[in-house]
Amino acid sequence: RKEVEQDPGPFNVPEGATVAFNCTYSNSASQSFFWYRQDCRKEPKLLMSVYSSGNEDGRFTAQLNRASQYISLLIRDSKLSDSATYLCVVTLSGNTPLVFGKGTRLSVIA
Amino acid sequence: EADIYQTPRYLVIGTGKKITLECSQTMGHDKMYWYQQDPGMELHLIHYSYGVNSTEKGDLSSESTVSRIRTEHFPLTLESARPSHTSQYLCATTRDSGANVLTFGAGSRLTVL
Numbered sequence: 001r002k003e004v005e006q007d008p009g010p011f012n013v014p015e016g017a018t019v020a021f022n023c024t025y026s027n028s029a030s031q032s033f034f035w036y037r038q039d040c041r042k043e044p045k046l047l048m049s050v051y052s053s054g055n056e057d058g059r060f061t062a063q064l065n066r067a068s069q070y071i072s073l074l075i076r077d078s079k080l081s082d083s084a085t086y087l088c089v090v091t092l093s094g095n096t097p098l099v100f101g102k103g104t105r106l107s108v109i110a
Numbered sequence: 111e112a113d114i115y116q117t118p119r120y121l122v123i124g125t126g127k128k129i130t131l132e133c134s135q136t137m138g139h140d141k142m143y144w145y146q147q148d149p150g151m152e153l154h155l156i157h158y159s160y161g162v163n164s165t166e167k168g169d170l171s172s173e174s175t176v177s178r179i180r181t182e183h184f185p186l187t188l189e190s191a192r193p194s195h196t197s198q199y200l201c202a203t204t205r206d207s208g209a210n211v212l213t214f215g216a217g218s219r220l221t222v223l
Contacts, residue, residue, distance in 0.1 A: 034211070043200055043214035044153070087153070089212075095160070097143065097168065098212060102152040 004101040012107045021104045023088030024070045036087040078108045116215035129188045131218045133201030142184040145200040191222040
């Protein structure tokens with residue numbers, strides 16, 4: 001079983017829609033969780049960290065479910081500019097490298 | 111925004127040539143990483159370093175080698191390039207505090223003919 005699993009998509013949604021991605025991780029000892037965004041042919045960039053209590057940044061909400069070992073990303077009121085690949089990232093501790101999922105591709109259509 | 115630079119951005123080279131991809135950061139961070147990513151595919155960690163004279167291999171076996179003689183530089187070398195090495199190589203760094211928030215360079219896109 002892969003350490004981090006994501007549905008590759010693509011998710012094709014109309015502007016204004018709400019879309020949610022899930023990501024599962026296999027190591028229950030994982031400590032830190034992130035969502036990164038990667039535009040086509042660009043480097044990944046941090047979108048948001050995921051905290052145990054859940055956190056929100058504008059239209060983006062991230063949640064962590066330790067019992068079921070998954071994290072989620074919810075995007076409300078999708079914009080065309082949200083079209084990108086969203087990477088789920090997990091790490092055991094500050095001294096272990098991050099593990100990236102394969103990414104979920106989102107296309108927001110006018 | 112973190113300052114991490116990669117050169118060259120694009121390189122087209124013939125089989126058998128020696129290549130060095132440069133990565134440098136101005137923040138004095140100890141942790142640096144090299145990832146390899148084919149178009150539309152996942153990121154694979156190939157090398158990382160937690161400080162000067164410390165290097166480790168990542169999850170994906172790679173014929174490349176790295177060195178970390180100075181904190182600021184983490185070059186990646188291919189002694190004899192092959193078409194199978196054609197890919198994008200992304201360098202990244204992070205703070206020491208354990209936050210593990212990676213900042214990536216813009217990448218070096220390598221094509222071996």
